[in-house]
Amino acid sequence: METIKNTRVRYIVDARTSRFTVQAFATGLLSAVGHNPTIGVRNFSGDVNFSSEAIQGSEFRMSIKANSLSVQDDISDKDRREIERLMNERVLETAKYPEIVYEAPLFSITRMGESLYTANLDGSLTLHGVTHRLPVTARVAIFGTVLRASGDFTLKQTDYGIRPISVAGGAIKLKDELKFCFEMVAREQE
Template identity: 30%
Template sequence: MLPHAHRCTLLACACALLAACSPFAPPPTASPPAAPVTAPAMQVPQWQQPGVRVLHISAQESLLTITVRRGGALARLGHDHVIASRTLQGVVAPATGRAQFEFRLDEMSVDEEGLRQAAGLTTTPSADAIAGTRHNMLLRVLDAERYPWVRIAARRTGEKEVLEADITLHGVTRTVQLPVRITQTADGSGLQASGSLLLKQSDFGIVPFAVLGGAMAVQDQMELAFRITARQEFSAPGSGASPGR
């Protein structure tokens, strides 16, 4: 039997983990803020040849979310989480059925209240739990300093409303079938694509976060959903398009 002092220490450690209401522990308070990183311009896709009309993704009208859910024997003590990107950049070529876009992991938000409600998540993580989730997601799970970008290259297939997409995450590229609904924007000046997909973190070499021997963990499966708007706002190099047209 453990001495009383040791039992108290173990209990205190367990309570500290559970109090975060998340399988991710809060970040160290002494950590300095990360220096801002200037995002480089996206490389022009090889398929973007002179004369090919392209639309540019409108970041302020686009949203990509990833929902990760809790698992393990103590899952009831944790939270599910919604991670979101509102900084998508990329191009779409409607005539050739091609698209390419990307976003930075360190620009993603965690657990916006409105997105949690939209996803049907009923628990309310604390500000500390949210900060801890973001910190450990970037540093300990996704290794965002080494792999800062998520890149997706999609192309039309013979099947209606299904794209073939190469998703690059954590330095690993996987090809998936991506169901998508494409419509014209209300003003007729662009296109909007929406859809959802189930992915596994382990398919990209990511080990889902877990503590207490897996009693509190993040499930391997994650739910990706997107709504992307693209418009012809300006001329891209080699596109043959004119501004405003």
């Protein structure tokens, strides 16, 4: 009788080769002249325990330095600095809430094919001092000692006590809903 190997492997997120972005959407009277900023997350870390033979993974955790978010769009340096200042001071209040954390203590895994999986994370996000449940689905591929995960999710800023920013007397403002996209690369820890 063959024994099924059920070892969990710990992977560490490689932020240098990973991509994590936030898309905001403009609304309001002058939204056509405004833009929908794409924000890049630069400073984050994370780890995950994963077993390709099991139907469960455990302990996914990701931490983001809130002041590491930066505008990715091709705009003037002056506009970039102003958007980032507003984001840090008025939106995220990074001096008061320096860290954003997502934790999923347990998640389900479905094998989709050779080295391909779907992971359903039923985790919680702590943002702006508020914690809420946030389910996330990721497509996962494992190639040797490298795990790649990709997906997207949305959230409402107001759920986390954040008032969507508005400028020009409210003629241009950002919608409450933000879209997050990720392409994470994690390497097996030895």
